[in-house]
Amino acid sequence: MTVKKQNQANKLKKYRQQKAEEYARAILSIPQKANLYSLIPYPGVVMVMGDIRTGKTGLAHEIADEMHRRRNLPAILHMPRIDDKLRRAIQRIVPRWMIVTTKRSQWKDRAIVIYDEAAQSAHARRSQSGDAVELDDLLAIAGQREQLILFISHYSRKLDLNVCAAVHRIIWKRPTYAHQLWERDEMADFTSKAYDFFKGIKGEIAQKKACLVLDMEDFGFFQCNNKLPPWWTDRLSRIFKEIQIHNTSWG
Numbered sequence: 001m002t003v004k005k006q007n008q009a010n011k012l013k014k015y016r017q018q019k020a021e022e023y024a025r026a027i028l029s030i031p032q033k034a035n036l037y038s039l040i041p042y043p044g045v046v047m048v049m050g051d052i053r054t055g056k057t058g059l060a061h062e063i064a065d066e067m068h069r070r071r072n073l074p075a076i077l078h079m080p081r082i083d084d085k086l087r088r089a090i091q092r093i094v095p096r097w098m099i100v101t102t103k104r105s106q107w108k109d110r111a112i113v114i115y116d117e118a119a120q121s122a123h124a125r126r127s128q129s130g131d132a133v134e135l136d137d138l139l140a141i142a143g144q145r146e147q148l149i150l151f152i153s154h155y156s157r158k159l160d161l162n163v164c165a166a167v168h169r170i171i172w173k174r175p176t177y178a179h180q181l182w183e184r185d186e187m188a189d190f191t192s193k194a195y196d197f198f199k200g201i202k203g204e205i206a207q208k209k210a211c212l213v214l215d216m217e218d219f220g221f222f223q224c225n226n227k228l229p230p231w232w233t234d235r236l237s238r239i240f241k242e243i244q245i246h247n248t249s250w251g
Contacts, residue, residue: 022219037070049171057237063112170214174208
């Protein structure tokens with residue numbers, strides 16, 4: 001090997017070592033405290049993950065409420081296979097500026113889109129379907145259309161890889177130990193950190209309020225609290241839970 005090639009190889013080795021050290025520092029660092037709104041990119045793609053009944057959907061609605069109050073943005077609540085009667089029932093519960101739909105053709109420009117895992121069309125096993133291709137196209141132009149898209153899932157392995165690659169922020173509500181075992185390899189360390197973070201919070205109420213946020217652009221972790229939006233009720237929470245169970249049974 002020539003001296004020039006040896007120098008290049010050494011530089012590459014040093015570069016990789018620096019990146020590994022940056023990664024380790026981020027994983028091992030104490031998350032910085034911040035306000036939830038300050039952590040939300042607009043436009044952008046955010047993934048909300050965590051265990052069942054930990055407030056993922058409520059968090060997404062709280063983000064929509066904040067974005068509406070501060071930027072006057074409408075919201076789209078994208079629902080799975082539900083009949084029109086149930087869609088209208090949900091529409092009566094949520095605010096008028098939030099449109100409940102089962103059709104991605106109704107996603108408006110300059111809006112917040114809440115896209116729950118229950119919709120299933122972002123599912124990893126359907127990554128080659130027409131639905132997934134359409135979703136890829138929508139993700140690709142989300143910035144041009146000035147949309148904030150909020151994906152909700154238990155863990156990333158359930159979602160198509162293209163969804164995971166498009167995210168600007170990942171927000172965790174409390175995961176279980178099992179979630180880190182079943183994550184995509186690229187996400188496993190992050191979810192392990194989330195598990196340890198929530199494990200260190202004392203009290204069920206404090207855990208319910210807490211969020212761990214990973215900024216994928218600057219690669220840093222933040223912590224914040226969230227509350228629920230004014231329209232959130234136990235009835236609405238139960239409706240979403242029933243829909244999720246129903247659609248999971250569809251596979």
